[in-house]
Amino acid sequence: MRKERMKQASPASFEIVQRGAEAILYLRGKELVKERIKKGYRLPELDSKIRKQRTKGEAKLMERSRGSGVTVPSVRTEDEFKLVMEYVKGERIKDVLNGMAPKERTNVCGKMGEMIAKLHANGIIHGDLTTSNMILKGKEVYLIDFGLGKFSEKVEDQAVDLFLLYEALKSTHFRSLEECWKGILKAYGQNYPNTKEVLKRIEKIKKRRRYR
Numbered sequence: 367m368r369k370e371r372m373k374q375a376s377p378a379s380f381e382i383v384q385r386g387a388e389a390i391l392y393l394r395g396k397e398l399v400k401e402r403i404k405k406g407y408r409l410p411e412l413d414s415k416i417r418k419q420r421t422k423g424e425a426k427l428m429e430r431s432r433g434s435g436v437t438v439p440s441v442r443t444e445d446e447f448k449l450v451m452e453y454v455k456g457e458r459i460k461d462v463l464n465g466m467a468p469k470e471r472t473n474v475c476g477k478m479g480e481m482i483a484k485l486h487a488n489g490i491i492h493g494d495l496t497t498s499n500m501i502l503k504g505k506e507v508y509l510i511d512f513g514l515g516k517f518s519e520k521v522e523d524q525a526v527d528l529f530l531l532y533e534a535l536k537s538t539h540f541r542s543l544e545e546c547w548k549g550i551l552k553a554y555g556q557n558y559p560n561t562k563e564v565l566k567r568i569e570k571i572k573k574r575r576r577y578r
């Protein structure tokens with residue numbers, strides 16, 4: 367108990383990137399540490415189990431994604447609660463997509479589609495595909511935050527994954543929604559053989575929502 371509290375000591379000397387509900391992220395040299403913090407409302411044993419599982423799970427998903435040819439930061443676990451990764455010095459797609467030149471936006475949306483296709487083709491679901499979880503560095507798009515991800519080959523999971531991105535684009539990038547979505551689907555289709563099934567399922571999901 368005591369030891370654990372010390373291990374979790376606040377990283378006072380490090381620059382904090384984000385203090386989220388579940389994790390605190392801070393810079394340590396060229397590395398970024400994502401440390402899952404204690405939740406007082408959970409029983410301590412369960413709490414540490416969950417934090418361990420999520421840390422390990424996220425690392426695994428990122429490694430597998432990397433192995434599938436998706437651009438993600440390189441990663442390692444340092445202890446059970448700390449995910450240490452390469453710090454990607456760039457800009458969140460969320461902050462830059464709207465102001466981009468059309469040509470650059472086409473490139474970025476194509477990259478998104480290709481990336482998601484590779485994930486799905488390799489049995490990986492990201493779980494939180496939004497433009498906040500993508501970083502643009504030069505011409506490369508890095509995918510981050512696999513905290514809600516899982517391994518699955520189900521069409522339903524893939525459709526939901528992609529549909530979440532559509533919804534995210536709709537709410538933050540409405541003006542380029544149609545253009546970007548088209549670019550995403552084109553690249554997705556070129557890189558994932560099962561695209562037709564996924565698109566059919568997305569239509570079903572949309573209908574389900576409409577009549578709810």
Ligand SMILES: Nc1ncnc2c1ncn2[C@@H]1O[C@H](COP(=O)(O)OP(=O)(O)O)[C@@H](O)[C@H]1O
Pocket residue numbers: 383384386387388389391398400439451452453454455458498499501510511512513
């Ligand atoms: N490897 C990284 N390189 C640079 N910035 C990062 C990296 N990982 C996370 N960030 C920044 O920290 C923010 C929160 O990280 P994220 O993994 O999305 O945590 P959360 O689960 O709290 O959303 C991101 O939106 C991004 O701005």
Ligand SMILES: [Mg+2]
Pocket residue numbers: 498499511
């Ligand atoms: Mg995030």
